Every structure is written in structure tokens, then in C-alpha cells.
Amino acid sequence: xxxxxxxxxxxxxxxxxxxxxxxxxxxxxxxxxxxxxxxxxxxxxxxxxxxxxxxxxxxxxxxxxxxxxxxxxxxxxxxxxxxxxxxxxxxxxxxxxxxxxxxxxxxxxxxxxxxxxxxxxxxxxxxxxxxxxxxxxxxxxxxxxxxxxxxxxxxxxxxxxxxxxxxxxxxxxxxxxxxxxxxxxxxxxxxxxxxxxxxxxxxxxxxxxxxxxxxxxxxxxxxxxxxxxxxxxxxxxxxxxxxxxxxxxxxxxxxxxxxxxxxxxxxxxxxxxxxxxxxxxxxxxxxxxxxxxxxxxxxxxxxxxxxxxxxxxxxxxxxxxxxxxxxxxxxxxxxxxxxxxxxxxxxxxxxxxxxxxxxxxxxxxxxxxxxxxxxxxxxxxxxxxxxxxxxxxxxxxxxxxxxxxxxxxxxxxxxxxxxxxxxxxxxxxxxxxxxxxxxxxxxxxxxxxxxxxxxxxxxxxxxxxxxxxxxxxxxxxxxxxxxxxxxxxxxxxxxxxxxxxxxxxxxxxxxxxxxxxxxxxxxxxxxxxxxxxxxxxxxxxxxxxxxxxxxxxxxxxxxxxxxxxxxxxxxxxxxxxxxxxxxxxxxxxxxxxxxxxxxxxxxxxxxxxxxxxxxxxxxxxxxxxxxxxxxxxxxxxxxxxxxxxxxxxxxxxxx
Ligand SMILES: CCCCCCCC/C=C\CCCCCC(=O)SCCNC(=O)CCNC(=O)[C@H](O)C(C)(C)COP(=O)(O)OP(=O)(O)OC[C@H]1O[C@@H](n2cnc3c(N)ncnc32)[C@H](O)[C@@H]1OP(=O)(O)O
Ligand SMILES: Cc1cc2nc3c(=O)[nH]c(=O)nc-3n(C[C@H](O)[C@H](O)[C@H](O)COP(=O)(O)OP(=O)(O)OC[C@H]3O[C@@H](n4cnc5c(N)ncnc54)[C@H](O)[C@@H]3O)c2cc1C
Numbered sequence: 082x083x084x085x086x087x088x089x090x091x092x093x094x095x096x097x098x099x100x101x102x103x104x105x106x107x108x109x110x111x112x113x114x115x116x117x118x119x120x121x122x123x124x125x126x127x128x129x130x131x132x133x134x135x136x137x138x139x140x141x142x143x144x145x146x147x148x149x150x151x152x153x154x155x156x157x158x159x160x161x162x163x164x165x166x167x168x169x170x171x172x173x174x175x176x177x178x179x180x181x182x183x184x185x186x187x188x189x190x191x192x193x194x195x196x197x198x199x200x201x202x203x204x205x206x207x208x209x210x211x212x213x214x215x216x217x218x219x220x221x222x223x224x225x226x227x228x229x230x231x232x233x234x235x236x237x238x239x240x241x242x243x244x245x246x247x248x249x250x251x252x253x254x255x256x257x258x259x260x261x262x263x264x265x266x267x268x269x270x271x272x273x274x275x276x277x278x279x280x281x282x283x284x285x286x287x288x289x290x291x292x293x294x295x296x297x298x299x300x301x302x303x304x305x306x307x308x309x310x311x312x313x314x315x316x317x318x319x320x321x322x323x324x325x326x327x328x329x330x331x332x333x334x335x336x337x338x339x340x341x342x343x344x345x346x347x348x349x350x351x352x353x354x355x356x357x358x359x360x361x362x363x364x365x366x367x368x369x370x371x372x373x374x375x376x377x378x379x380x381x382x383x384x385x386x387x388x389x390x391x392x393x394x395x396x397x398x399x400x401x402x403x404x405x406x407x408x409x410x411x412x413x414x415x416x417x418x419x420x421x422x423x424x425x426x427x428x429x430x431x432x433x434x435x436x437x438x439x440x441x442x443x444x445x446x447x448x449x450x451x452x453x454x455x456x457x458x459x460x461x462x463x464x465x466x467x468x469x470x471x472x473x474x475x476x477x478x479x480x481x482x483x484x485x486x487x488x489x490x491x492x493x494x495x496x497x498x499x500x501x502x503x504x505x506x507x508x509x510x511x512x513x514x515x516x517x518x519x520x521x522x523x524x525x526x527x528x529x530x531x532x533x534x535x536x537x538x539x540x541x542x543x544x545x546x547x548x549x550x551x552x553x554x555x556x557x558x559x560x561x562x563x564x565x566x567x568x569x570x571x572x573x574x575x576x577x578x579x580x581x582x583x584x585x586x587x588x589x590x591x592x593x594x595x596x597x598x599x600x601x602x603x604x605x606x607x608x609x610x611x612x613x614x615x616x617x618x619x620x621x622x623x624x625x626x627x628x629x630x631x632x633x634x635x636x637x638x639x640x641x642x643x644x645x646x647x648x649x650x651x652x653x654x655x656x657x658x659x660x661x662x663x664x665x666x667x668x669x670x671x672x673x674x675x676x677x678x679x680x681x682x683x684x685x686x687x688x689x690x691x692x693x694x695x696x697x698x699x700x701x702x703x704x705x706x707x708x709x710x711x712x713x714x715x716x717x718x719x720x721x722x723x724x725x726x727x728x729x730x731x732x733x734x735x736x
Contacts, residue, residue, distance in 0.1 A: 085699030095678030097625040102682035136488040143319040147183035182320025184268035192219030199338040223275040227256025239276040250327035259325035266310030266323030270295040305330035316497025355449035367459035368437035372430025374470040377499040378423040384695030385477035419473035421637035425614040457519035460512035461606035467502035491692040517598035524574040558638035565648035566604035573597035639665035
């Protein structure tokens with residue numbers, strides 16, 4: 082069937098090449114090209130297609146379907162991608178497995194990265210190759226039923242037995258059961274387990290251990306191990322998140338991951354060079370989240386924008402033909418700022434991934450000085466990005482009206498998966514407060530006359546801005562944002578300090594200032610996102626692409642400043658706010674002809690999107706009908722439940 086002419090026209094009105102834009106989104110022409118090649122190659126392998134729409138499957142069927150595809154994938158790894166390239170591998174996973182989770186997700190995202198960052202050279206020799214060849218399947222078991230946030234209160238113990246030179250793992254209480262780790266429930270046969278290291282009754286706190294959970298031949302749990310699936314979740318139901326308990330389960334001393342902390346055979350403990358070095362796998366995932374969430378948001382927007390360009394409802398001036406709903410200003414206001422955010426998040430994602438890779442090298446060379454900065458940055462970023470992604474996806478769903486609520490849109494699944502990110506890798510409020518600690522310390526440095534020692538990301542806290550030239554370009558908007566973040570950070574810090582100075586304990590003062598502190602963290606992070614977006618656009622060479630991205634940047638900066646209006650009342654007059662509001666409306670109109678091309682440029686295939694509404698060809702209605710007819714409920718005209726219950730009930734009522 083040919084393309085819906087409404088989409089053809091939209092594509093014709095685009096002022097730039099989507100391949101050129103994809104090269105900007107994905108960091109290089111080479112990678113954008115590789116993505117297309119991988120997608121093309123996959124589309125020719127029929128076993129990679131869903132055997133049935135996932136939304137009609139039970140959890141067992143989803144997991145089985147994911148395992149089937151993983152088995153097929155194992156035959157194609159080397160021919161489809163450069164296996165040493167993480168981005169190619171992740172693209173392949175997204176295309177083939179989609180976003181509902183699968184038994185290798187944690188193997189790739191946390192198990193292997195933990196081995197790389199935490200295992201000694203000898204340990205890597207023993208396990209890393211096996212993991213990379215997928216001879217074993219691993220997961221990352223840290224969270225317990227009773228504690229996920231407060232790692233210092235984890236209860237699982239690994240007690241060193243000097244006589245046998247083994248660690249004895251125990252789960253002393255019900256709350257100490259590991260709870261949540263992805264792939265633990267049914268798939269993984271090994272795990273990195275985070276347990277309190279106990280030597281001669283001294284607790285050295287949480288440390289990582291490499292633990293075999295299941296027999297490599299039979300896949301049965303090993304004696305001393307209780308393991309299973311935690312049941313259905315809001316989304317991510319293609320993954321088997323699990324529980325795990327230990328009863329006097331022994332592992333050799335050599336199974337403690339010893340790149341940084343060490344226990345010698347006589348039970349001596351060697352400290353790591355930085356107390357939080359064992360948390361690096363979390364920082365690794367957090368550093369990827371802006372990218373991953375940007376792609377979740379992008380997926381929802383591809384669906385909503387394409388659909389809005391073929392959905393016609395109501396009239397503007399011309400009463401002879403209904404308009405595309407994308408022409409309504411409210412629809413544009415609902416969708417276009419999110420397009421800008423998706424672009425901005427992906428740009429930030431590339432930046433934090435690069436920063437993590439650099440930090441990994443530095444730490445391996447003994448330099449841990451960058452850890453605090455990256456921890457603060459990624460803590461704030463994961464929190465803001467996951468929250469705004471959730472907001473944006475929900476708006477995209479509503480922008481699709483009734484059909485958005487149907488699983489045919491697939492937006493609810495994207496939403497369910499994306500908002501998991503508000504919780505995993507550190508609950509958002511908790512992580513905002515981690516960034517706040519860093520911001521408060523920065524203010525204290527300024528108060529102590531050490532402004533010169535501030536890092537580049539917080540140097541603005543020491544500046545002073547009381548007037549803005551409202552011949553506004555992106556850099557002036559940045560100044561407005563700096564003003565808001567600076568004011569709020571000072572205000573929150575001073576509140577905390579005042580409470581503390583009044584005699585309150587540090588902890589209580591912190592708690593009573595914490596809502597204000599989280600607000601400071603959000604503003605600081607949004608400033609970082611804006612500044613990264615501006616820098617990125619400034620570096621683009623292709624003038625057509627750059628022109629459109631400047632338009633998109635204008636949507637972003639005006640929308641963001643309007644959104645934080647309450648924090649800039651002391652800086653901007655109501656006339657200036659009106660001016661910005663009008664600039665936003667003009668920017669929405671300017672971006673309108675490029676809306677479809679901007680979402681096409683994400684180059685997310687139909688196979689990955691799984692959306693009837695978001696199809697590239699725009700043939701929504703006939704496929705919606707086809708999709709509904711394929712519902713298992715429509716296999717028969719009369720359901721057994723009708724025969725068994727409703728008919729007798731109706732018959733009885735007739736008497
Ligand atoms: C293959 C396809 C993939 C597609 C990808 C998309 C989808 C992905 C799908 C699924 C992935 C799901 C993965 C989910 C996995 C998990 O959730 S694993 C579990 C994650 N758990 C957490 O994140 C726990 C959160 N808690 C913490 O991180 C910490 O414990 C805490 C930071 C909240 C507190 O730690 P604590 O030890 O109590 O320290 P504090 O006293 O608060 O702080 C002491 C100082 O240490 C600094 N610090 C803390 N963490 C770090 C760190 N990581 N790096 C550097 N520094 C750190 C902290 O700032 C304090 O510094 P100051 O004293 O100087 O202020
Ligand atoms: C989809 C998904 C996948 C996951 N995968 C894994 C995995 O593979 N491996 C693994 O180990 N874990 C995994 N987890 C667990 C996850 O990391 C934790 O759930 C997360 O870190 C939050 O911890 P919690 O559940 O203890 O929340 P809690 O800490 O109990 O949070 C409850 C509330 O208390 C608040 N709160 C807690 N502490 C503070 C504080 N100090 N200050 C202010 N407010 C506070 C929080 O903000 C929140 O509002 C996964 C979770 C999900 C949802």
C-alpha cells in the first residue's frame with residue numbers, strides 16, 4: 082500500500098535531509114549509517130519479526146518470545162554488528178527485542194560493565210570473555226526487599242571464613258532477600274551480588290561478589306540458594322525481575338571483585354582508593370539514561386506527530402476539509418517542546434556517556450578525582466530526564482485522543498517502561514538530593530572565598546546577574562536560567578544553613594530544606610541541558626540542519642523559561658514575559674513544516690515502534706481495523722464466558 086499523501090506532503094515540506102539530521106542526532110554520519118544498515122539487515126531476517134503482536138501476549142509468552150529472538154540473534158552477532166561497539170549492540174537489541182525488557186538486558190547494562198570496572202585482571206581473564214560470549218548469563222543483585230536507596234542498610238552478608246578462605250553468604254531476614262534484579266528470576270545463572278563484607282566480625286560495608294546461582298547444565302538453583310520471579314510489573318514484563326536468598330552459601334575468596342578493594346588470604350582488608358568506587362555500575366547506567374530516555378521520548382513523539390499529521394478533526398478557516406490536528410496550536414504546544422527535549426536529552430546522553438568512558442580510564446589509572454562531579458551530574462540528569470520524559474510521553478498519548486489510549490498506539494507500554502527510570506538507578510528525589518549536596522558544597526566554597534576553585538559547571542553560582550537584555554537569543558535565555566538556578570540554590574542553601582545555625586541537627590535541617598534543595602537541583606540540571614543543547618547546535622556544520630535546530634532551540638529556550646516563570650519574577654518584567662510567550666508561539670509556527678521530518682530523523686523503524694498509529698506509511702485506519710480483528714477475543718463470535726454466564730443470566734431475567 083502506498084504512503085498516506087498527508088505524510089508525503091509533510092515530508093515534502095521538510096527543509097533538510099533526514100539522514101543529515103540523523104548524523105547529528107547519533108553523533109556521526111558513520112554511526113547513523115551503521116544504524117540504517119543494521120535495521121535493513123534485520124528486516125530481511127524473518128525470525129526476528131514478532132510471532133504475534135506483543136501486546137496480545139501473556140508474560141510467559143513475552144519472555145519466551147524474547148528468548149527465542151535472543152537464540153536467533155546468537156547466530157547473527159558477528160555478521161550484523163561490530164561486537165566491540167556498544168552503541169551498535171544496543172541498537173541491535175532495541176530493534177530486535179524492543180523495550181519491554183529481556184533476559185540479557187542486565188547482562189549487557191550492568192553485569193558486564195561491573196566486571197569491566199570492578200574485577201581484577203585475573204578475574205576478567207576468568208569471567209569477562211565467558212560473559213561477552215554469552216556462555217553465562219548474569220545480572221546485578223543489589224536491591225533488597227527492605228532497602229534499595231539506603232545501601233548502608235543492606236542486610237545480605239558475606240562473612241570471610243579464614244579457615245577455608247571462603248565467603249559465606251547469608252540472607253538473615255525476609256527483608257534481606259534481594260528483590261528486583263532484572264533477569265534474576267528465571268534466566269541468569271550468575272550474578273554480581275552486593276553484600277556486606279564481614280571479616281572477624283567487622284562490617285566493611287557493601288562490596289561486589291561474583292556468585293553462581295544456577296547449575297550451568299541443569300539450570301537448577303544451587304543448594305543454599307532460593308531464587309524466583311517477583312511477578313508482573315507495571316511494564317517491563319518481558320523481563321524476569323527476581324528475588325534471591327542465601328543460606329550459608331559458600332564462594333571462594335577469589336569471587337569478591339578485587340580491582341579496587343581486596344581481601345587477602347589471611348583476612349586482611351585493603352581499602353579502595355575512593356569509598357564509593359564500588360558504585361560505578363550505577364553511575365555507568367545513569368550516564369546512559371539521558372540517551373535511553375531521549376529515545377523513549379522520541380519513540381512516543383514519532384507516533385504522536387505522524388499520527389497528528391494524518392488525523393483530521395474539525396475546521397480552521399477552510400470549512401471544506403477538516404484539518405490535520407497537528408495544525409492546532411494546542412497540539413503543537415503539547416508536542417513540539419517535547420521534540421526539542423528529546424533532541425536535547427540525546428545530546429546530553431552522548432556527553433555523559435563520553436564522560437563516563439573517560440572516568441573509567443582515569444579510575445583504572447588511579448585518578449578518582451572526577452567521581453564526585455560525574456555522580457552529581459548524572460544524579461540530577463537521570464532525575465530530570467526521566468520525569469520530563471514521562472510527562473512528554475503522557476502528553477503524546479493524550480495528543481492521540483482515543484486511539485492513543487489503545488495498546489495499538491503502543492504509547493502506554495513506552496510510558497510504563499520509561500517511568501521505571503524515575504525509580505531504578507536511584508529514586509529521583511534521592512538523586513536530586515545527592516546533586517543538592519554538591520551544590521550546597523559549592524555555595525559553601527563561595528562563602529569561604531574559594532570561588533576560583535569551583536568547577537566549570539557550577540562557576541555561575543558565584544556570578545551576579547540582575548538585568549537581561551531582552552533582545553533575546555539562546556545565550557540570554559541561558560543567563561535567565563542561570564539566574565533562576567543560582568537564586569534557588571542560594572535560597573535553599575541559606576534556608577538549610579539558617580535551620581542548622583538555629584540549633585537543629587544537620588540531618589533535620591537538611592530534611593526541612595529538602596523540597597527547596599530538590600528545586601535547586603532541577604533548575605541546575607535544566608540549565609545544563611539547555612547549555613549542552615546550545616553548544617551542540619553551535620558546532621553543527623550542515624547549514625540546513627543547523628537552521629532547523631536553531632528553530633528547535635528557540636522552541637526549547639522559550640518554553641523552558643516560560644515553564645520556570647515563578648523563579649525569574651525578580652529578573653523579568655511581565656512585559657518581558659509576554660514577549661517570550663509570543664516568541665514561543667512564533668517558534669511553534671516556524672517549526673511546524675519540519676515537524677514530521679524532525680521525528681523521522683530519529684530513524685526508529687516500524688519494527689521497533691510496534692505502533693499502528695506511528696507507522697511510517699501513515700496508513701493508520703485500515704491497519705487499526707486489521708489489528709483489532711487479530712485480538713484473541715475475536716477468534717470466535719461468541720465467547721465461552723457469554724455462553725456460560727451472560728446467557729444464563731439473561732435467560733433467568735426473562736422469567
Ligand atoms: C540492552 C538494552 C538496554 C536498554 C537500556 C534502557 C533500559 C534499561 C533497562 C533496565 C535497566 C534497569 C537497571 C536498573 C538497575 C538498578 O536499579 S540497580 C540498583 C540501583 N540502586 C541505586 O541506585 C541505589 C541508590 N542509592 C545510592 O546510589 C546511594 O546509596 C546513595 C547515593 C543514595 C547514598 O549512598 P551512601 O553510601 O549512603 O552515601 P552518602 O552518605 O549519602 O554519601 C557519601 C558521599 O558519597 C558520595 N557518593 C555517593 N554515591 C557516589 C557515587 N556513585 N560516586 C561518587 N560519589 C558518591 C555522596 O555524594 C557523598 O559525598 P559527600 O560526602 O562529599 O557529600
Ligand atoms: C524496573 C526496575 C528494575 C530494577 N532493576 C534492578 C536491578 O537490576 N538490580 C537491583 O539491584 N535493583 C533493581 N531495581 C531496584 C531499584 O534500584 C530500587 O527500587 C530503587 O533504587 C529505589 O529504591 P527503593 O525501592 O528502596 O525505594 P525507597 O527508597 O523505599 O523509596 C520510597 C520513597 O522514599 C523516598 N526516600 C527514600 N530515601 C529517602 C531519603 N534519604 N530522602 C528523601 N526521600 C527518601 C523516595 O524518594 C521514595 O519517594 C529495579 C527497580 C525497578 C523499578
